[in-house]
Amino acid sequence: MSTPTTATPSARPLIELGTSFWAAKTLLTAVEIGLFTELGSGSATLGDLQAGLGLHPRSARDFLDALVALDLLERHDGRYRNTDATGYFLDENRDTYLGGWMRQASKHLFRAWGGLTESLRTGKPYIGWDSQDFFERLYEDLDERRSFIAAMDAWTTHIATELAAGLDWRGYRDFTDVGGARGNLSARLAKAHPHLIGTVFDRPEIAPLFAEHMAGHGTADRVRFVTGDFFADPLPEADVLLFGHILHDWNADERRELVARAYDAVRPGGIVVIYDRMIDDDRRVNRTGLLGCLNLLVVTPGGSEYTVADCRSYARDAGFAPVAELSLFDGLETAVVARKA
Helix, strand or coil: CCCCCCCCCCCHHHHHHHCHHHHHHHHHHHHHCCHHHHHHHCCEEHHHHHHHHCCCCCCHHHHHHHHHHCCCEEEECCEEEECHHHHHHCCCCCCCCCHHHHHHHHHHHHHHHHHHHHHHHHCCCCHHHCCCCHHHHHHHCHHHHHHHHHHHHHHHHHHHHHHHHHCCCCCCCEEEEECCCCCHHHHHHHHHCCCCEEEEEECHHHHHHHHHHHHHHCCCCCEEEEECCCCCCCCCCEEEEEEECCHHHCCHHHHHHHHHHHHHHEEEEEEEEEEECCECCCCCCCHHHHHHHHHHHHHCCCCCCCEHHHHHHHHHHHCCEEEEEEEECCCCEEEEEEECC
8 A cells, every 4th residue: 555645835935925025125116216106197118117217228127027927017018007006006196195105115114124133132123224213313304204204194094084984073072193293194084074173292393294284284273283292291182082003113011101191181981092003812814913013123112013902901901991993994904992981
C-alpha cells in the first residue's frame, strides 16, 4: 500500500506578501506625482503622461502597466485612464480626494517603517528617520502642518458624512471636537445639521488654518476655536464630545485620562463619540487595525490602536454608559458612542 503524500504548500502567497511593499510604493508614488489627477480630465497616451509628469522613458511604460495590473488604471487602445475608484478617491480636484493622506504615507511613513525591527526591540519610535518627535516637527513647520492636516481631512470628509447621518443629532445643541485641527469634521457636521453649534479644541498653532478653513466652508459664525492642551486644560463643555483619531496616539492610561476628562465636559444626557481604527476584540480579523498598531509604534512614543472592548471599558470607567457602535468608512473605522446619565 502506498503512503499518502502531503501536498507541498504554495510559496506564492509568501512571496507576494513579502514583496507587497512594491505595490504599495507604486501606488503612493503615482499619487505623489499626481498621475490620477492628471487623468482626471480624461484618458492619455504613454507619451502624454511621460511629457505631462516628467517621466523618463526607461520605465514609464512599466510603471503605468504595473498600475493596470494592480487594477489602479485601465488601458484601452494604448490610452490610460483612471478606474472608478482611483478617479473618485485620488483625483485632487474632487472633494472625495484621499491622496493627501497617501502623500504623507509616501513621504514619511514608508521611511519610518524601515525601522520596524529596531522599534520592536526598543519599544520606541524609529529615530533613524527623524531627529524630532514626528508630531512636534509637524507643528513647528507651517507647510508640513498644512500638508498633514489636509491629509487627515481626507478621512474626516468621509467620516463626517457618516456621523452626520448615523447619529441622531436632534436632541443636542452643540458639540466639541477635541483635537479637531482646522475643523473639517466640525464644519461638515454644522452644515449637515444647521441647529448645531461647534467648538474645535486644539493647539494655538492650528488657529490660522482653522480660520481659513471655516471661511472656505462659510461656517465661521457657527464653529469657534478654543486653544488648549487636552491633558492640562478643561475641555470645553458641550452636549457631544468627539475624539477622532486622538486616543490611538496615547497609551492606555492616557486614553483613560482623556475619556475621564470628557465625562467632566459632557452635559448630563449628552454623549461622547470616540472613533479610531479599532481592533476586533479577538485581535485576529482587522488587519488594518493591527498593522496600525505597528505604524503607531514607529512614529509615536506610546500610541497603539485598541479593541472595541477596550474603548467600552474606558467609557465605563469614566462613568459613561456605552450605548452604540458604528462601523465607519467601509469598515476601516469604528465609533463607540457612550452616554452620560
